[in-house]
Amino acid sequence: MRCRSPEVYKRERELRNVLKTGAEIIWECLERQGVKVVFGYPGGAILPTYDAMTRYSVHHVLVRHEQGGTHMADGFARAGGGVGVAIATSGPGATNMVTGIATAMLDSSPIVCITGQVGSKLIGSDAFQETDITGITLPITKHNYLVTRAQDIAPSLREAFHIAASGRPGPVLVDITKDAQNSTCEFDWDAAAPKVRRMEPVHFPKPDALEKALALINEAQRPVILAGHGIILSGAMQEAMKFAEKASIPVAETLLGLGGFPASHPLSLGMMGMHGEAWVNTAIQESDLLLAFGMRFDDRVTGNLKTYAPTAKKIHIEIDPAEINKNVRVDIPLIGDLREILQHLIPGVKQTDRGAWLAYIDSLKTDSAVRDIQNLPDSGHLYAAHVIHDLWRATHGDAVVVTDVGQHQMWEAQYYHHEKPRTLITSGGLGTMGFALPAAIGAKFARPDAEVWVVAGDGGFQMTMPELATIVQEKIAIKIAIINNGYLGMVRQWQQFFYDGRYASTPIISPDFAKLAEAFGIQGMSVRTRAEVGPALEAARNNPGPALIDFHVEQEDSVYPMVPAGADLHNMIRRPNPLVEKGSDV
Amino acid sequence: MSESEKLHIFVLYVENQPGVLNRVASLFRRRAYNIESLAVGHTERPGISRMTIVAGISEGAAQRVEANLYKLVNVLSVEDVTHISTIARSVALIKVEAPEESRHRLMEIARVFRARVVDLAPNSMIIEITGTEEKIRALEDLLHPFGILEMVRTGQVVMTRGVKRARARQGETLSTDPGDSDVSHSV
Numbered sequence: 001m002r003c004r005s006p007e008v009y010k011r012e013r014e015l016r017n018v019l020k021t022g023a024e025i026i027w028e029c030l031e032r033q034g035v036k037v038v039f040g041y042p043g044g045a046i047l048p049t050y051d052a053m054t055r056y057s058v059h060h061v062l063v064r065h066e067q068g069g070t071h072m073a074d075g076f077a078r079a080g081g082g083v084g085v086a087i088a089t090s091g092p093g094a095t096n097m098v099t100g101i102a103t104a105m106l107d108s109s110p111i112v113c114i115t116g117q118v119g120s121k122l123i124g125s126d127a128f129q130e131t132d133i134t135g136i137t138l139p140i141t142k143h144n145y146l147v148t149r150a151q152d153i154a155p156s157l158r159e160a161f162h163i164a165a166s167g168r169p170g171p172v173l174v175d176i177t178k179d180a181q182n183s184t185c186e187f188d189w190d191a192a193a194p195k196v197r198r199m200e201p202v203h204f205p206k207p208d209a210l211e212k213a214l215a216l217i218n219e220a221q222r223p224v225i226l227a228g229h230g231i232i233l234s235g236a237m238q239e240a241m242k243f244a245e246k247a248s249i250p251v252a253e254t255l256l257g258l259g260g261f262p263a264s265h266p267l268s269l270g271m272m273g274m275h276g277e278a279w280v281n282t283a284i285q286e287s288d289l290l291l292a293f294g295m296r297f298d299d300r301v302t303g304n305l306k307t308y309a310p311t312a313k314k315i316h317i318e319i320d321p322a323e324i325n326k327n328v329r330v331d332i333p334l335i336g337d338l339r340e341i342l343q344h345l346i347p348g349v350k351q352t353d354r355g356a357w358l359a360y361i362d363s364l365k366t367d368s369a370v371r372d373i374q375n376l377p378d379s380g381h382l383y384a385a386h387v388i389h390d391l392w393r394a395t396h397g398d399a400v401v402v403t404d405v406g407q408h409q410m411w412e413a414q415y416y417h418h419e420k421p422r423t424l425i426t427s428g429g430l431g432t433m434g435f436a437l438p439a440a441i442g443a444k445f446a447r448p449d450a451e452v453w454v455v456a457g458d459g460g461f462q463m464t465m466p467e468l469a470t471i472v473q474e475k476i477a478i479k480i481a482i483i484n485n486g487y488l489g490m491v492r493q494w495q496q497f498f499y500d501g502r503y504a505s506t507p508i509i510s511p512d513f514a515k516l517a518e519a520f521g522i523q524g525m526s527v528r529t530r531a532e533v534g535p536a537l538e539a540a541r542n543n544p545g546p547a548l549i550d551f552h553v554e555q556e557d558s559v560y561p562m563v564p565a566g567a568d569l570h571n572m573i574r575r576p577n578p579l580v581e582k583g584s585d586v
Numbered sequence: 587m588s589e590s591e592k593l594h595i596f597v598l599y600v601e602n603q604p605g606v607l608n609r610v611a612s613l614f615r616r617r618a619y620n621i622e623s624l625a626v627g628h629t630e631r632p633g634i635s636r637m638t639i640v641a642g643i644s645e646g647a648a649q650r651v652e653a654n655l656y657k658l659v660n661v662l663s664v665e666d667v668t669h670i671s672t673i674a675r676s677v678a679l680i681k682v683e684a685p686e687e688s689r690h691r692l693m694e695i696a697r698v699f700r701a702r703v704v705d706l707a708p709n710s711m712i713i714e715i716t717g718t719e720e721k722i723r724a725l726e727d728l729l730h731p732f733g734i735l736e737m738v739r740t741g742q743v744v745m746t747r748g749v750k751r752a753r754a755r756q757g758e759t760l761s762t763d764p765g766d767s768d769v770s771h772s773v
Contacts, residue, residue: 139616142659146605163659322650322653322656322657
């Protein structure tokens with residue numbers, strides 16, 4: 001409850017001396033960083049900061065669990081392109097953030113986490129709710145700070161925002177002791193500017209490296225562009241398209257690269273890797289030049305490294321030098337900002353006719369099409385692929401879809417065709433179940449006008465579903481599609497393929513999600529047949545508030561194709577072709 | 587160390603702040619690389635410390651460690667000086683059994699190694715030696731039969747030869763003529 005309007009307080013603040021408490025400095029800094037919303041949970045060691053909060057304009061979203069807070073900050077950053085902010089208290093508040101921080105780290109998402117810490121004199125004494133959170137998060141942050149004095153708050157926070165967003169983005173944690181929040185010091189925003197302590201590693205390739213790269217590109221007969229998250233992070237969508245179009249090079253996307261290149265573009269192949277379409281992986285394996293645009297040759301993308309694209313030369317355009325030659329030896333590394341490098345390369349790229357190569361890849365698609373679940377005769381069962389396809393159609397491919405982790409995530413990637421960047425938000429690197437719902441809340445705050453859909457499994461959704469209350473408290477209109485198959489589906493699939501079908505602890509009981517939604521004050525629906533899908537989606541879309549649909553889908557369907565972990569990329573398990581093969585899966 | 591692994595020497599300039607050593611060491615720990623020796627101290631510039639880290643790792647791993655070390659915010663520069671001509675020194679204090687009858691021979695050995703006797707007790711002495719790893723090991727081997735009671739070693743400190751100095755900051759490298767004429771040799 002606010003007693004006075006923020007305007008009145010603002011004037012009062014200006015009249016007062018420049019002496020401020022550490023807690024006030026935190027909000028001053030957040031305001032001046034342009035932060036409009038933070039996701040947090042109060043507690044003892046952060047109380048001074050919460051007490052000061054009411055006098056500032058930043059909107060605070062009360063989360064239901066600090067993990068949710070970090071995912072919201074992450075979703076906010078991914079959907080809007082800014083820096084997300086999460087706040088928690090010391091001890092359990094801080095440790096609950098760990099999963100969210102690691103998620104942001106693995107997917108290069110810029111977030112700043114502020115944690116309260118016990119008084120500086122109590123540090124190291126096992127005080128109540130004391131934990132060494134800077135020690136714990138050291139390997140999963142880009143950088144972190146332990147701040148014990150009020151005068152260090154502004155410089156640390158400004159630097160934190162700078163580090164989170166610059167270069168290859170990532171999470172930064174600022175741990176601030178209670179006495180630092182309580183004590184006062186002079187606040188000088190300008191003096192707290194991030195210091196250039198080292199020459200910023202602004203890399204750009206040497207001209208001869210660019211020349212060599214161009215020679216390889218112009219000579220290549222069967223090139224493929226591997227479009228990664230870097231396209232979106234560097235804002236290189238236009239450049240990537242120009243490059244691909246000029247040279248007629250097909251584009252395969254990583255999971256996090258989806259949306260960086262329009263799915264409907266004739267040169268777009270679709271997702272590569274473990275659950276990539278067969279023609280995409282075959283094209284990569286048979287290519288003579290791979291152009292990696294801001295991606296890191298993750299094991300889920302390459303399969304067996306020894307047999308990965310054996311005939312291809314590799315050009316790796318990447319901002320993080322530590323990624324070069326990490327997994328795949330490359331012929332030409334071009335270190336720097338993808339967008340700038342592409343701008344330099346495009347004029348030297350020759351218009352080349354690669355019709356034969358493109359036609360060959362096209363010919364590979366026929367076999368996949370007959371195996372596609374969409375083209376199989378209607379068995380009366382509801383398949384997840386149908387749901388995702390209908391969702392794509394209903395939303396005209398325009399929604400921001402936030403997925404959880406598992407089978408539904410892969411089906412989303414296969415059947416929801418993303419045309420624009422930042423319309424698919426998913427935990428790729430860490431594979432964090434429970435990510436979707438909180439991340440969608442963050443995404444909705446970043447893009448309030450967008451239609452935001454959660455696509456989650458029945459397992460992952462139960463990990464963070466208390467955040468339904470956050471949606472209601474914040475009155476935000478998020479739509480939720482639960483792909484409910486009664487199993488931890490992806491794990492069940494692995495058990496089916498690799499553990500002789502022993503379903504150890506993968507069958508999972510769920511509450512009636514529709515009723516549960518109603519209990520939270522959210523419209524809830526259950527769908528069991530294909531015919532009900534469209535009307536339910538329309539009802540959810542027409543509801544000005546939040547809505548949840550529980551889709552009961554085929555229980556033991558699997559994601560195809562699948563490259564088993566560590567197998568050769570071209571050795572895929574395919575969905576049985578009904579025209580040639582009989583019997584059940586595999 | 588496996589066959590592909592060899593001792594790599596990294597020279598780092600870092601900010602002299604709490605936790606920096608932890609951040610650096612953590613990069614090695616995470617990958618289960620063992621640090622063979624580590625030396626940290628102030629430099630000619632206030633607020634900046636220099637680390638010399640020796641670790642047994644493969645060539646590829648060394649490249650990645652270097653790149654990842656550089657990503658640490660508190661690390662100002664990193665250089666793998668393994669393949670560069672350098673002077674490397676460490677110090678050892680060796681306390682050895684020295685009854686009167688062997689004292690003379692021990693002092694003779696110390697003289698040959700240009701080591702110093704820094705403490706003499708009725709039945710023991712402490713020998714201080716500065717030198718390369720090989721030299722210290724050789725002395726250790728010779729002293730072993732007399733009975734080594736205690737030994738303490740510093741980590742290696744390493745400096746590149748000639749005008750070139752390890753990069754203080756990127757882009758601040760002084761003249762680096764590979765065929766430097768003022769390259770000297772161990773004496």
